[in-house]
Amino acid sequence: MSRIQSTFATLKSQNKKALIPYITAGDPYPELTVPLMHGLVEAGADILELGVPFSDPMADGPVIQRASERALAYHVSLTDVLNLVAEFRKTNQTTPVVLMGYANPIEAMGAERFAKLAQAAGVDGALTVDYPPEECQEFVALLKKHQLDPVFLLSPTSNTARIEAIIKSASGFIYYVSLKGVTGASHLDIADVGSKVGHIRTMTDLPIGVGFGVRDAATAKAVAAVADAVVVGSRTVQEIESSTPAEVVTKVKQLMQTLRAAIDSV
Amino acid sequence: MNKIYDMPDASGHFGTYGGRFVAETLVEALDELAAMYEKHRLDPQFLAEFAHDLKHYVGRPSPIYHAERISKHMGGAQIYLKREDLNHTGAHKVNNCIGQALLAKRMGKPRVIAETGAGQHGVATATVAARMGLECVVYMGSEDVKRQSPNVFRMKLLGATVVPVESGSKTLKDALNEAMRDWVTNVENTFYIIGTVAGPHPYPMMVRDFQAVIGIEAKQQMQEMLGRQPDVVLACVGGGSNAMGIFYPYIDVPNVRLIGVEAGGFGLETGKHAAPLTAHSPAGVLHGNRTRLMQDAGGQIIETHSISAGLDYPGVGPEHAWLQDINRAEYVAINDDEAMAAFHTLCRMEGIIPALESSHALAHAMKIAPTMSKDAVLLVNLSGRGDKDINTVAKLSGITL
Numbered sequence: 001m002s003r004i005q006s007t008f009a010t011l012k013s014q015n016k017k018a019l020i021p022y023i024t025a026g027d028p029y030p031e032l033t034v035p036l037m038h039g040l041v042e043a044g045a046d047i048l049e050l051g052v053p054f055s056d057p058m059a060d061g062p063v064i065q066r067a068s069e070r071a072l073a074y075h076v077s078l079t080d081v082l083n084l085v086a087e088f089r090k091t092n093q094t095t096p097v098v099l100m101g102y103a104n105p106i107e108a109m110g111a112e113r114f115a116k117l118a119q120a121a122g123v124d125g126a127l128t129v130d131y132p133p134e135e136c137q138e139f140v141a142l143l144k145k146h147q148l149d150p151v152f153l154l155s156p157t158s159n160t161a162r163i164e165a166i167i168k169s170a171s172g173f174i175y176y177v178s179l180k181g182v183t184g185a186s187h188l189d190i191a192d193v194g195s196k197v198g199h200i201r202t203m204t205d206l207p208i209g210v211g212f213g214v215r216d217a218a219t220a221k222a223v224a225a226v227a228d229a230v231v232v233g234s235r236t237v238q239e240i241e242s243s244t245p246a247e248v249v250t251k252v253k254q255l256m257q258t259l260r261a262a263i264d265s266v
Numbered sequence: 267m268n269k270i271y272d273m274p275d276a277s278g279h280f281g282t283y284g285g286r287f288v289a290e291t292l293v294e295a296l297d298e299l300a301a302m303y304e305k306h307r308l309d310p311q312f313l314a315e316f317a318h319d320l321k322h323y324v325g326r327p328s329p330i331y332h333a334e335r336i337s338k339h340m341g342g343a344q345i346y347l348k349r350e351d352l353n354h355t356g357a358h359k360v361n362n363c364i365g366q367a368l369l370a371k372r373m374g375k376p377r378v379i380a381e382t383g384a385g386q387h388g389v390a391t392a393t394v395a396a397r398m399g400l401e402c403v404v405y406m407g408s409e410d411v412k413r414q415s416p417n418v419f420r421m422k423l424l425g426a427t428v429v430p431v432e433s434g435s436k437t438l439k440d441a442l443n444e445a446m447r448d449w450v451t452n453v454e455n456t457f458y459i460i461g462t463v464a465g466p467h468p469y470p471m472m473v474r475d476f477q478a479v480i481g482i483e484a485k486q487q488m489q490e491m492l493g494r495q496p497d498v499v500l501a502c503v504g505g506g507s508n509a510m511g512i513f514y515p516y517i518d519v520p521n522v523r524l525i526g527v528e529a530g531g532f533g534l535e536t537g538k539h540a541a542p543l544t545a546h547s548p549a550g551v552l553h554g555n556r557t558r559l560m561q562d563a564g565g566q567i568i569e570t571h572s573i574s575a576g577l578d579y580p581g582v583g584p585e586h587a588w589l590q591d592i593n594r595a596e597y598v599a600i601n602d603d604e605a606m607a608a609f610h611t612l613c614r615m616e617g618i619i620p621a622l623e624s625s626h627a628l629a630h631a632m633k634i635a636p637t638m639s640k641d642a643v644l645l646v647n648l649s650g651r652g653d654k655d656i657n658t659v660a661k662l663s664g665i666t667l
Contacts, residue, residue, distance in 0.1 A: 055566040059289040077564035103551040108565025155291040181451035
């Protein structure tokens, strides 16, 4: 059983929902990434989504774009990200880490080499925003060969045929994008999310995470009521951006504790 | 053995290039657009409407002009210019905008968005949107807003909202990122008019088809003027829409060399250029398609340089990458200073002020003309006029306006 599978199984047995924060590797600077990862876990995160910085993050809003720019100012590469995960794994062998990013850094490294190195580093899954399933079947096969879960996005615009196609390629969990738009947008229609997640549930046993637009305890709680996991990206990055380096781990942990409590109150 | 050129395949691939590399939210919109385009691209009524607008609104066909004085001056091949600069709005960009706006109208989308580098595509989009009564938002890198201010003003006069983009290198690629973000957010009521032969399928094919009017006319005009086709067709390549437009109808014509001229910037050896094909940059994924990209070893897109905002782009349309791979087209680079020299020559010797983009294609024609016989024929796509570039040229020439 993969780390992602066992994490969801354990949570289910405890009747709990997963909290999945996102941070960009290397933001605000590389030495803080591993301490932030450990801090997130201590404060209640179940799975970590680690962003791979990219020069042209087309699907991201301004908050995560700036995180990428801060990391790239330190020239944080995909190789560096894998090294950070390996560093994190030295003292944490249980919390799954999913890399989230864009196709080009992976293609530059070579998909096969990436899969091999990611597995060796202790990565558990990869979500590649601009790889729809029809363009990445070889990549999906390589990930699975190296015991990595290919995580895919579903959106409000995905019709039944596409949901089917995507579920066929996906493993680990499904990431439902709660709204049309880029990361960090503000509106979230929870009734709509609930009905769409319900529809996806009739088609797969994979856990369903919901993200894009989770801004505070209230939205986190509302999402936890309908999904298996709550993904908190821009809000987490915002906390990093607005904190000084000395306080950033503490601040992010406080935010996670608040969200954890909200999710557990469902 | 002559297999008729038939690209892209059904899923939008040109060999290993092209395709559709987008976030899930855009897939449905692209499916809808592809279906709509498929339905209309051979529809006589749609094509008649398109042809009517090109004739009566754009002023097509654009003439072909024999640049006799320059040809004589170079002492070799005869240089002919396909005068896209004479189109309404001053460049080839409007051809594609008319086609896409007609589709937007049929799809019932009240709002169009566009990205622009030099501003020509932005102006063309704003123009067509004004005529059709569509809301128009144009994304433009803040660097380009500075160096192409006349076009910014034109867009505003035409009623468009111009949004300066401050992220990344603040040029065309960042404007494209921002337009994509807008589209993903407003996909229900918005049609994204991409200005070049790049982006996710069906854009590279659709933009090429709308621009192919350039090559279709040229074939007929050359036949009428000279009783034969040119030996070489040249066009500048940024994303590559004017080049695809004139190349495409010539792909199956034997013995016509196709040369795409990329922006050599300060010189390929300096790394400060925008010539991914000439520099043999590796393939990668950006802006919805796989193509050849200027990038560092880690796959980050690097900043490009060209004197010409319209060529200042790290990628290239996927079909150009394919045409280079199959050796049907050649790609070369012309540096900033060579383009500037060609710009001045055309002004002084023929009374035509060319766009700095088009000056690259002209510069290469002037380079190879002396090596060819006097009956050889070079056809240069003069893709746009240079009024928009006067500030840049004045600054570089040390002239205060």
